[in-house]
Amino acid sequence: MRRIALVDYGKLELQNGIAEIKELQQGTVKIAVKACSICGSDIALYRGQRSLKDERYFGHEFSGIVTDAGTQANGIKVGMRVASELSRTCGQCWNCLNGLKNYCKSMNNALLPGGFSEETLVLNTPEYSFLSQIPDSLDFETAALLEPTNCAFRIAHQANITPGGSVVIFGLGAMGIISALILKSLGARKVVGVDRSLQRLQKLRSLSLIDVVNGNDTNWLEQVQEMTSSKGADIVIEATGATSVLGDVFKTVRPGGRIVVASVYHAPAGDLTLLPIMRKELTIVGAKGPYPHITSEGKSIPVQIMMKLQKELQKLVTVYDYKDALQAFEDAMSGTAIKAVIRFN
Ligand SMILES: [Zn+2]
Ligand SMILES: [Zn+2]
Known part of the structure; x- marks a missing residue:
């Protein structure tokens, strides 16, 4: 064997x-x-x-x-x-x-x-x-x-999408991309993925499964807002594994929006500012599939x-x-x- x-x-x-x-x-x-x-x-x-x-x-x-x-x-x-x-x-x-x-x-x-x-x-x-x-x-x-796919469905379940909602996903590894596909199939109006790996972005652009934004671009947030809404996205999924990305997640989600943390973090969040949780009345949920x-x-x-x-x-x-x-x-x-x-x- x-x-x-x-x-x-x-x-x-x-x-x-x-x-x-x-x-x-x-x-x-x-x-x-x-x-x-x-x-x-x-x-x-x-x-x-x-x-x-x-x-x-x-x-x-x-x-x-x-x-x-x-x-x-x-x-x-x-x-x-x-x-x-x-x-x-x-x-x-x-x-x-x-x-x-x-x-x-x-x-x-x-x-x-x-x-x-x-x-x-x-x-x-x-x-x-x-x-x-x-x-x-x-x-x-x-x-x-x-x-x-089961884990990604758990993420989509925790996202509690209503048809017509907009979704931004940080981190386009398998978890991020499969949950994006599922959320699209469940009726999301717009699903945008953000990633910083040029190799991965190139590959995903060639597959044309979802819209992607290069997180290294200085105007990445404007690009995302143009695709979703100037108010921000209804749902943001964090699937990068990097705690620092949560700061970008807070910027991307709309007031009253929902964040799904689908990452396995191996490090503390350092000097992350948590004020947006209260100011934007955010709902933050985990997804452990x-x-x-x-x-x-x-x-x-x-x-x-x-x-x-x-x-x-x-x-x-x-x-x-x-x-x-x-x-x-x-x-x-x-x-x-x-x-x-x-x-x-
Ligand atoms: Zn696994
Ligand atoms: Zn049991």
Whole structure:
């Protein structure tokens, strides 16, 4: 079994001939991984911004085929095409009973060794379900984006958009751009993205998915206001990970507007001026995905969104073979690839 192992901070290894996983606990499912996407949190781990000691798994955005379903696998059967999502939680813990289902259980309790491996185990019980079935028409490489699509849907949910509203998104990594696409599909009148990476801006301009503004331009704010409103945007999403950007967010949002913080911050906000929160009567909410968004029939809403946005999502994916995994991480870190997906064949 081949895997991509993070043996130390900044040190990835392609390991071959690792022993197969034989032991199957009750409620765990074995997956032959077909594709695994690199998440910002994988990069944070690589860079030492998260502790390796605390993580049992590596890679959580994956798709594949079920090779062993054990017992009590909650409807998951051998041969099924699936992707990781975190689609259902226990429904009984304090978090679940108080609308905080995204805090029910940590992935550490559900995943081993993770999606950067040809084979992985996943917990999938009636109380806690990690996997969603995917349609045959959805290719594995795009399906690996199910978990980030779920997180992006959480951002859109927290944005509470009303049709006709205007949205500005700071940070056009995968999270920013996927939530932009979802908000557009939910009826936003205008969605504008702001980013400072010239490479990324060039790429996004060529894809023409949303309007973009170069955050390095001295008149970036005027450009954004021209596209949205001189009063400012109804909703601003912060997805850069840089606390200093919050100052720009306060300038961009209209009085009475809403800010969604979708960033994982690794540093304090320094000398940020907070007065606009009161002066503009702002609503500020966080979005911590993934969240089990399901229909009344128990189907995954993010899977349905993926089907609707499949063409657009495909454009965000750069596929790498397993042997080129180190390059995939390089390109994900430099921003050359919006979403780097590693394929096991
Ligand atoms: Zn992720
Ligand atoms: Zn729970």
